[in-house]
Amino acid sequence: MISPEAKAEIEHWLKKFPPEQRQSAVIPALKAVQKDNGWLSREMMDSVAAYLGMSPIAVYEVASFYTLFDTSPVGRHKIAVCTNISCMLRNCDDIVQHLKKRLGIDWGQTTPDGRFTLQEVECLAACGGAPAMQIAGDCHENLTLKKVDAILDALE
Amino acid sequence: MLINQVCLRTLNLDQPWSLESYQSVGGYSVWRRILAEKVTPEAILAELKLSSLRGRGGAGFPTGLKWSFISRNSPGQKYVLCNADEGEPGTFKDRDILRFNPHQVIEGMIIAAYVMNASVGYNYVRGEFSESFKRVEHALQETRELGLIGKNILGSGFDFELHNLAGAGAYICGEETALMESIEGKKALPRFKPPFPANFGIYGRPTTINNVETFASVPVILQHGGRWFLDMGTANNGGTKVFSVSGHVNKPGNYEVPLGTPFKTLLELAGGMLNGDKLKAVIPGGSSVPILPANIIMDTNMDYDSLSKAGSMLGAGSVIVIGEKTCLVKVLARISHFYYEESCGQCTPCREGTGWLARVLARIVAGEGKIADLDLLVSVAGKIAGRTICALGDAAAMPVQSFLKHFRDEFEYHIIHQRSKVTA
Numbered sequence: 418m419i420s421p422e423a424k425a426e427i428e429h430w431l432k433k434f435p436p437e438q439r440q441s442a443v444i445p446a447l448k449a450v451q452k453d454n455g456w457l458s459r460e461m462m463d464s465v466a467a468y469l470g471m472s473p474i475a476v477y478e479v480a481s482f483y484t485l486f487d488t489s490p491v492g493r494h495k496i497a498v499c500t501n502i503s504c505m506l507r508n509c510d511d512i513v514q515h516l517k518k519r520l521g522i523d524w525g526q527t528t529p530d531g532r533f534t535l536q537e538v539e540c541l542a543a544c545g546g547a548p549a550m551q552i553a554g555d556c557h558e559n560l561t562l563k564k565v566d567a568i569l570d571a572l573e
Numbered sequence: 574m575l576i577n578q579v580c581l582r583t584l585n586l587d588q589p590w591s592l593e594s595y596q597s598v599g600g601y602s603v604w605r606r607i608l609a610e611k612v613t614p615e616a617i618l619a620e621l622k623l624s625s626l627r628g629r630g631g632a633g634f635p636t637g638l639k640w641s642f643i644s645r646n647s648p649g650q651k652y653v654l655c656n657a658d659e660g661e662p663g664t665f666k667d668r669d670i671l672r673f674n675p676h677q678v679i680e681g682m683i684i685a686a687y688v689m690n691a692s693v694g695y696n697y698v699r700g701e702f703s704e705s706f707k708r709v710e711h712a713l714q715e716t717r718e719l720g721l722i723g724k725n726i727l728g729s730g731f732d733f734e735l736h737n738l739a740g741a742g743a744y745i746c747g748e749e750t751a752l753m754e755s756i757e758g759k760k761a762l763p764r765f766k767p768p769f770p771a772n773f774g775i776y777g778r779p780t781t782i783n784n785v786e787t788f789a790s791v792p793v794i795l796q797h798g799g800r801w802f803l804d805m806g807t808a809n810n811g812g813t814k815v816f817s818v819s820g821h822v823n824k825p826g827n828y829e830v831p832l833g834t835p836f837k838t839l840l841e842l843a844g845g846m847l848n849g850d851k852l853k854a855v856i857p858g859g860s861s862v863p864i865l866p867a868n869i870i871m872d873t874n875m876d877y878d879s880l881s882k883a884g885s886m887l888g889a890g891s892v893i894v895i896g897e898k899t900c901l902v903k904v905l906a907r908i909s910h911f912y913y914e915e916s917c918g919q920c921t922p923c924r925e926g927t928g929w930l931a932r933v934l935a936r937i938v939a940g941e942g943k944i945a946d947l948d949l950l951v952s953v954a955g956k957i958a959g960r961t962i963c964a965l966g967d968a969a970a971m972p973v974q975s976f977l978k979h980f981r982d983e984f985e986y987h988i989i990h991q992r993s994k995v996t997a
Contacts, residue, residue, distance in 0.1 A: 542702070
């Protein structure tokens with residue numbers, strides 16, 4: 418169930434912790450399997466539990482606690498838009514409206530072609546470049562409607 | 574005024590994050606000198622105490638004192654931990670210190686490990702900070718190649734291994750014991766204290782945890798002396814502080830200035846008010862600290878004691894500048910929504926109370942509020958504050974109490990007229 422690449426990734430992280438603390442690698446392990454599949458199915462979480470010697474419930478708890486994990490299918494690109502105070506002061510509402518209109522979806526939804534999921538997120542610590550959004554680890558700052566369009570056009 | 578002298582001292586160099594840039598300003602000279610001259614941990618602690626460095630993550634606890642809580646001769650594994658899980662709305666300094674000066678954080682952690690005789694350290698980087706994580710990862714590789722971390726460092730007999738970790742999205746991990754739970758592979762629920770981390774930290778072992786900016790200040794303090802650092806600031810508020818300025822200013826960004834710098838000066842550095850608007854209010858230390866109206870903040874200096882006297886807090890130095898055309902009802906509703914989203918759910922007053930605050934404020938914004946809601950908000954906030962395991966409950970309560978203290982008329986107008994006093 419866990420791909421050889423994901424296993425290698427998990428082993429890399431396990432080296433950072435004392436040998437008897439395998440559970441410490443659960444966050445990077447879930448990231449590794451999520452990267453393979455796009456989201457975390459119950460079977461995948463069970464595989465992680467078995468691999469790290471954890472009870473499945475302890476893995477579900479972690480997967481549902483942290484926001485970077487998806488326990489249901491999402492689009493190929495997750496667009497995470499900050500709407501917190503500093504972005505709000507710099508008119509993130511305009512960016513949000515534009516994104517919802519262009520994609521034809523609301524918060525938490527995925528476009529019918531499976532390309533984009535739109536997420537409202539909390540402060541990305543990019544307040545100096547507000548308004549800001551994040552896609553696959555890349556933080557895009559000082560957003561304008563034009564800039565947003567260019568970023569989305571470049572994504573498959 | 575000289576800016577960016579400590580944590581951001583490489584910022585004006587080409588590739589500020591490179592080993593070459595860091596070494597050109599004296600980077601790793603302190604660590605090499607400590608090993609070569611066998612500087613004692615006591616001497617290092619004395620310099621830190623003299624510098625009056627206080628924790629830069631928000632609590633402001635004296636660093637030298639914190640480091641002296643762990644007995645270096647106690648048996649067994651000890652840990653040094655860097656809290657790089659920056660998430661307080663309005664705060665963006667640690668992300669930049671890690672991106673632009675990763676080596677200095679590493680050197681600060683190495684020195685902490687030496688003082689406490691800890692052989693393992695973790696840098697817990699917020700999950701969203703992929704660029705910061707990569708910079709630290711690369712810097713660690715370089716430090717290892719120089720032999721400045723690892724086994725038997727430069728033949729000293731001292732071992733220290735430093736690992737870079739990444740979170741997965743949870744504001745509460747910024748709470749130090751929640752962060753430890755997260756490293757142990759669990760939901761990040763803050764622990765009841767005591768016992769404190771100095772006695773019972775990661776895996777139940779003695780642990781010292783500090784903020785990124787705190788660690789990054791240490792090598793510079795030891796390079797130039799505690800007195801040098803202290804004299805840049807004011808008594809009991811030694812040194813410089815990185816202020817993250819955001820909101821309605823022309824040049825938002827990080828500005829590292831001496832503690833005690835007048836707010837007016839900081840505002841000028843940040844290019845003044847956007848569109849020449851009038852200043853309405855400032856949240857001076859991140860979304861959780863009390864808001865201050867323009868007339869108060871314009872006469873206040875940016876340091877722990879002055880801001881406390883003015884009725885707010887320095888917090889993480891996250892200065893959110895708010896212009897006159899802003900609806901503060903909407904701002905408070907957004908802040909309360911944040912704490913509702915991020916409450917871990919462990920303590921009933923916070924789990925339930927943050928939801929009450931967020932829902933009542935949302936209905937006021939929507940024009941469905943009642944005047945009695947204002948007393949209800951203050952009452953709910955008062956029932957959260959001081960009744961929870963960690964400070965998130967207080968963080969949710971303080972904005973509500975302070976917005977209503979200073980701007981109650983704006984809330985009343987919004988309820989009576991069912992629209993904003995400002996943006997209508």
